[in-house]
Amino acid sequence: MTTRSRYLLLLGLRWLPVGLMIPVIVLLPLERGLSIAQVGAVAAIQGFTVLFLELPTGGLSDAVGRRPVLLIAGVVNLAAIVLWTVADSVPMFALVYLLQGVYRALDSGPLEAWYVDSALAEDPEADIEAGLSHSGVVLGLAIAGGALLSGGLVWLGPLGWGPLGSVSALTVPVLVALVLSLLGTVALALLMSEDRPARGLAGLAASVRGVPAAIGGALMLVRRSRVVFALILVELFWSFGMVTFEKLMPVRLSEVMGDPGAAAALLGPVNSVAWLASAAGAALVPLLARRLGPAWTSVALKIVQALTIVAMGLLGGPAGVIAGFLLCYAMHGAANPVHAGLLHRQAEGAYRASLISLNSMVGQPGFAIGAIVLTAVAGQAGTPAAIVTGAVVLGLAAPLYLLRPKKEFREQSPSGISGSLAL
Incomplete structure (x- = not known):
């Protein structure tokens, strides 16, 4: 599989769960008792978290490596979605958005930077713009497909089976997004390769100091x-x-x-x-x-x-x-x-x-x-x-x-x- 193919596959797996979440991201907290003003307030936490962490996490990616930062981001995202499935109060949703902000900050840039670095390493004259335009296609299709799938899942109604018991219709897309996010994190571990020497704890500390x-x-x-x-x-x-x-x-x-x-x-x-x-x-x-x-x-x-x-x-x-x-x-x-x-x-x-x-x-x-x-x-x-x-x-x-x-x-x-x- 080429570098571009791996990049586009990983990108699609990253954004498909987002498409699933978009149609229910406001309606679900409202269903669980939050007011519209409270939803707006907790959602703002994500933006401020990204604002303060965006540049430091980008520096961390440059210092430590793209792959480890993305794997950490995947774990944080999984924790946030798990909390999404059960959150029913302002503090719990605030924690959800805080974790989502950390995830977005960690996730912003490393995958794209890995693709460009890898493509230019293979061919200094590589047409990276073409790969980036293809990524825009994949991103749009993933979100559109996820949104349509989410609407279909909600239309089918609540789940009345499984270990969680009865699950509301609005929660079903979140559960599917959780499974797809887990798949995306596993795919990152398997498909993303990075030529960075293992240097032990001392090397890791030096990399962090390089942020x-x-x-x-x-x-x-x-x-x-x-x-x-x-x-x-x-x-x-x-x-x-x-x-x-x-x-x-x-x-x-x-x-x-x-x-x-x-x-x-x-x-x-x-x-x-x-x-x-x-x-x-x-x-x-x-x-x-x-x-x-x-x-x-x-x-x-x-x-x-x-x-x-x-x-x-x-x-x-x-x-x-x-x-x-x-x-x-x-x-x-x-x-x-x-x-x-x-x-x-x-x-x-x-x-x-x-x-x-x-x-x-x-x-x-x-x-x-x-x-x-x-x-x-x-x-x-x-x-x-x-x-x-x-x-x-x-x-x-x-x-x-x-x-x-x-x-x-x-x-x-x-x-x-x-x-x-x-x-």
Whole structure:
């Protein structure tokens, strides 16, 4: 099995349980007695945990190795899902989200960094963008498939058998996610190989002491490279704008339909189709990148995505809102692998996971600020105005992709023709 095949298989196993959990992640705590305000409060714990741990865990991955960090993450995730199956109070759900935050921080970056390092070690001219675009396809299909499977499991109703006795319909997808997460962790142990010498406890201690150096190396890349700094700023603006289609779209759909219940029922299949659209965008983007180059492709995708968000906010009727939403997700799925490829081209192998974590970490405050600002705008000026505002901020990221390094360097294009990478 090739490195790319192993990477895509492990990625699919990582995100399929997420798709199963998405449709019930709010409804299950409500069923067990939490209020909507309490659900929001405990869910925020995950975001703050990721924010504080993202960069240190990225440094840990660079210092200790991708495989051990991912295996630790898998164990933490299993503990969180086990607790999900029985949690019935605010403190228990708070612990669930704390563990999920630790898992997300540990899991963010190492698998992708392992794939890129392994692919470039096998072939320095490897087309990593193609592999990353394939990963976007797999991610979208896994989440969409998991969400559809979750809906089917809930529709079948509660389980009245087994060692747990009667299990509610909303808990069934969580149990299936637990089994698939266990399978994914075992697959990591079997399929992920890493060439790092065993050095005993002393070597492990030395690696852990290297975490600050790995973090410092990633920060140094940002300080000395205006291209890396620009890419990090893109992530900040992008995350701000993501609030429009992740948080405000359901509100907008409810407004144009005039029936919150009908809008909620429609959101399930619409979200599944959106992830399929994201997968389609990721599958098609290599064709565009070969013609325009990664930088200009990123500019075009950001501008078009901003326009689809404007459409989502201004078009009348459910059909217009949903059409804008689906096109937005297609652009989102296409943009992710190109942005990741540009970031990887600027990263040094020793600090690769740290830089990915830094990029991800910037997204946390970006999204949080966007949520605060745009919901305030929605309250004062209406949801369409808030959505358009978010679209404008997201679109402002587009020119940052054109920032060139002080010294332009050359690389082999996927076609084998040497050319400059203008960023």
